Amino acid sequence: MNTLNIRPRRGARLGVVAGATALVLGLGLTGCAGDSSAGGTDAAVDQTLTIGFSAEPPGFKTGVDQGSANRQLITLVRRGLLSYGPDGDVVPALASDYEVSEDGLTYTFTLRDGLAFSNGDPLTAADVKRTYEYLAVPENGAADQTSFANIAAIEAPDDTTVVLTLAEPQTALPKIIANPLNAIVPEEPVDANGVPVGAGPFMVTDYKKGVSYTLEADPNYYEADSVELEEIEMIFMADAQTRVKALVSGQVQFIDYVPATDYATIEKTNGVTLDTAHGLYGALQFNLTEGPVAIPEVRQAIAYALDLDALNEVGTLGYGTASGGLPISEDSEYYDEEQATHYAQDLDKAKELLAEAGFPDGGIDLTLLTNSQYFGHSERAQVVKSDLEKIGITAEIETGDYANMIAKGNNGSYDLMIGGPPAAINDPSSITGAFIGGPTFVRSFGINQDLYAELLDKGAQTPDGPERAEIYHELGEIYLEDVPFVTWGQGTAAYAYTDALEGFEMLNGPIVYSSMYSLAGARLTE
Numbered sequence: 001m002n003t004l005n006i007r008p009r010r011g012a013r014l015g016v017v018a019g020a021t022a023l024v025l026g027l028g029l030t031g032c033a034g035d036s037s038a039g040g041t042d043a044a045v046d047q048t049l050t051i052g053f054s055a056e057p058p059g060f061k062t063g064v065d066q067g068s069a070n071r072q073l074i075t076l077v078r079r080g081l082l083s084y085g086p087d088g089d090v091v092p093a094l095a096s097d098y099e100v101s102e103d104g105l106t107y108t109f110t111l112r113d114g115l116a117f118s119n120g121d122p123l124t125a126a127d128v129k130r131t132y133e134y135l136a137v138p139e140n141g142a143a144d145q146t147s148f149a150n151i152a153a154i155e156a157p158d159d160t161t162v163v164l165t166l167a168e169p170q171t172a173l174p175k176i177i178a179n180p181l182n183a184i185v186p187e188e189p190v191d192a193n194g195v196p197v198g199a200g201p202f203m204v205t206d207y208k209k210g211v212s213y214t215l216e217a218d219p220n221y222y223e224a225d226s227v228e229l230e231e232i233e234m235i236f237m238a239d240a241q242t243r244v245k246a247l248v249s250g251q252v253q254f255i256d257y258v259p260a261t262d263y264a265t266i267e268k269t270n271g272v273t274l275d276t277a278h279g280l281y282g283a284l285q286f287n288l289t290e291g292p293v294a295i296p297e298v299r300q301a302i303a304y305a306l307d308l309d310a311l312n313e314v315g316t317l318g319y320g321t322a323s324g325g326l327p328i329s330e331d332s333e334y335y336d337e338e339q340a341t342h343y344a345q346d347l348d349k350a351k352e353l354l355a356e357a358g359f360p361d362g363g364i365d366l367t368l369l370t371n372s373q374y375f376g377h378s379e380r381a382q383v384v385k386s387d388l389e390k391i392g393i394t395a396e397i398e399t400g401d402y403a404n405m406i407a408k409g410n411n412g413s414y415d416l417m418i419g420g421p422p423a424a425i426n427d428p429s430s431i432t433g434a435f436i437g438g439p440t441f442v443r444s445f446g447i448n449q450d451l452y453a454e455l456l457d458k459g460a461q462t463p464d465g466p467e468r469a470e471i472y473h474e475l476g477e478i479y480l481e482d483v484p485f486v487t488w489g490q491g492t493a494a495y496a497y498t499d500a501l502e503g504f505e506m507l508n509g510p511i512v513y514s515s516m517y518s519l520a521g522a523r524l525t526e
Contacts, residue, residue, distance in 0.1 A: 063142030078183035078198025086505035104169035118203035125156035228523035258494035259375030279493035281327035289446035304350035315376035362392010369414035409441025423510035
């Protein structure tokens with residue numbers, strides 16, 4: 001089985017791949033290299049980066065997890081008080097620094113002087129207060145709503161000072177604030193064209209629906225002088241092969257969401273870098289509100305029926321991990337190997353559980369929602385379908401594009417869904433979003449949140465150490481009994497780009513789709 005190092009790696013550059021079909025010439029993409037003047041002096045390198053982007057973001061609801069495409073664009077156009085550096089550590093952003101009281105309940109942030117949004121409006125402590133109060137309201141659907149609801153008071157004594165007083169200590173609060181979804185927004189967070197407004201290094205200056213975004217360096221950005229990329233042309237390319245061929249042929253310089261099937265091709269392409277890292281957990285999600293799947297024993301039976309190794313192999317070509325239990329990385333001190341292997345495939349046990357639930361001969365018909373846009377989703381759906389047939393469950397696969405899956409997932413129009421729990425920080429408290437919050441495609445529909453809320457709150461408040469580990473162990477035991485979703489392990493994530501791009505740094509694990517933060521400091525060398 002192939003394995004990936006936990007830290008991002010960069011692929012070898014061997015051989016040449018030529019003759020790729022011209023795919024996007026009509027979009028007027030900028031060339032990769034600068035010209036030389038007649039006198040032999042190198043002209044300034046064109047700092048326009050062309051990106052083949054895997055999906056058109058479905059929208060920009062403040063704080064709401066609307067998929068990786070949405071998150072990646074937000075890392076370019078918005079900023080929070082804190083951000084992530086190239087090594088994944090939390091670093092200052094809109095806030096130049098902050099202090100924490102000894103009891104861990106008071107955070108005092110000092111904002112940089114002269115902050116402004118890309119539309120020219122000043123950004124002050126009042127904007128921070130308004131944004132965080134919005135994120136705390138359950139009806140607004142923010143991914144980290146419970147974390148912001150834990151803020152008992154927000155004070156803005158002057159334009160550059162924000163004081164957060166927590167109801168309970170929150171160990172991972174700086175990481176949560178660095179999550180791009182929690183960036184500070186103006187009163188009108190999207191413009192008349194529906195594109196996001198923020199205070200990031202770039203701003204959207206043109207949007208062609210279904211085609212592309214054009215981004216330009218934001219002169220109001222607090223470190224505008226350090227941004228060397230002048231423009232980013234983000235071309236929507238839903239088909240993975242289209243993206244790969246466009247990169248190999250030189251028609252784009254950067255692509256996201258490289259499928260494992262193309263790792264070898266890109267590694268053998270001269271002048272191109274492949275960065276890979278562990279990505280997010282994958283899971284079979286349930287609609288827990290009705291039908292046989294609402295019965296815990298049926299969900300337990302499904303968990304015993306699945307072949308996690310086969311799901312890893314078809315979904316990541318073996319580059320990922322095969323692991324059940326709570327969606328906590330194998331590299332975390334909170335990973336519980338015994339719980340992760342609890343549901344090793346056991347078809348006899350699965351059939352026993354179905355009989356206990358009143359289905360001795362199976363005879364259950366379910367819908368299985370997936371999408372055809374991203375590699376691994378449809379492939380895993382076929383494995384799930386095959387495994388469930390072995391215990392008498394028939395799963396009818398429903399597929400379409402990613403936007404269709406998001407829409408159906410958000411309103412629970414499925415019995416089973418190929419998906420995965422949300423995670424945005426490298427901390428065990430990141431699993432909170434898998435259990436708590438409003439309806440969303442990244443969370444099983446109708447989950448019994450009361451089973452988990454108290455322990456999840458306690459885990460978020462407890463400092464690292466044995467006491468915290470015991471809390472997540474107890475959560476894992478409840479999960480194994482309830483089975484609100486079935487994890488099958490971490491996938492892989494990959495970006496690929498021209499060797500002429502310097503400064504892009506891939507992050508790892510739950511924060512992998514915050515990697516474009518680093519484009520603020522990137523540049524093209526030729």
